[in-house]
Amino acid sequence: MGEASLVEMTVVKVSPYLREDRPLVWLSEKEGGQPRLLPIAIGEFEAAAIQMQLKNDEPIRPISYDLLSSMLDCLTIGVRQVIIHNVRRSIYYAKVVIEKDHKIKDIDSRPSDAIALALRTSSPIYVARELLDKVGLEPLETELDIEHTLDRFYELEPQISEPLNPEAEVANISLPESQFAQTPDLSEADPPAEEEKSDLTRLQHQLQHAVLCEEYEEAARLRDAIDSLEDKTSP
Incomplete structure (x- = not known):
């Protein structure tokens, strides 16, 4: 997969996916005036591992991703990049590209594991351009920053298709404003605590x-x- 067919991404944040009661990791285009976003539903453990690295929160003892990063370093195996390259039946696919003695090998991976490792090895994260074109969240002209786009996402949650597993696709939700889901009126419900x-x-x-x-x-x-x-x- 050539560089022209890849888009470099950064990890923006980890946030709740309220409809599925599990976390989302948010990736954003590294370049561009209005970067597209790619949310992927992941597991709780992986979300915590990513969040810890984003906040520079050191664990008391190394967790599995820290251990793997240290082992790769000791074995002089470099992580060149990680690539989220496909989605089939609502499941994302990724690979970790490693290098040893000038030999390059692709290792199949879940996106969450690849992202957690990339953050610990300071390796670039890429998404296939065709994939991002298909499922990326396009910011509206009126949305001045990423947080505004995230707010729109959560307003649209009722229209998101049902993921099949914790590494599932969140469907493209760049919909016309007339199709936006309304924020539920909680005033008539039993008062929640x-x-x-x-x-x-x-x-x-x-x-x-x-x-x-x-x-x-x-x-x-x-x-x-x-x-x-x-x-x-x-x-």
Whole structure:
């Protein structure tokens, strides 16, 4: 796959995918005045690993991606790039391109693993141009920055097609404004315990981080706090 057929991307953020109750990793075109975005639904562990690297949050002990990065370095194997190159049946496909003794090899990978490794090896992340043309999220002229485009995405969540697994495609949602989904009116619903829900989400994220870092005493404390809060908020 030639360079002309690839688009270099940067990792913007990890955020919740509310409809599927799992995280999204957001990639953005590195160049361009109005960069397109590519959201991919991933697993909780992989999301935490990516988020830690984005925030320069060092674990107490190396996690699997840190270990793999160190092993590659010790074996003088370089990660040239990672490429998200295809989507079939709503599943994304990626590869890690490595080099050893001037020999290059492509390693099949999930996008989340490839991204987590690329961040730790300072390797470029590419998406096939044809793929980005197909499923990329185009910013509107009125959207001044990425956050505005992200807001539109979450307004459109009810129109997103059902992913088949945690590495699933999020469908192209560059729709005319007349087709935009309306934000649900919650005023007629039973009053939700929004503060408790916010606390629960925060505790769950802290628990994922604690387990990832093998901080088991802290994880046990957080698990107890989550159980207590869930009992409090359950009908």
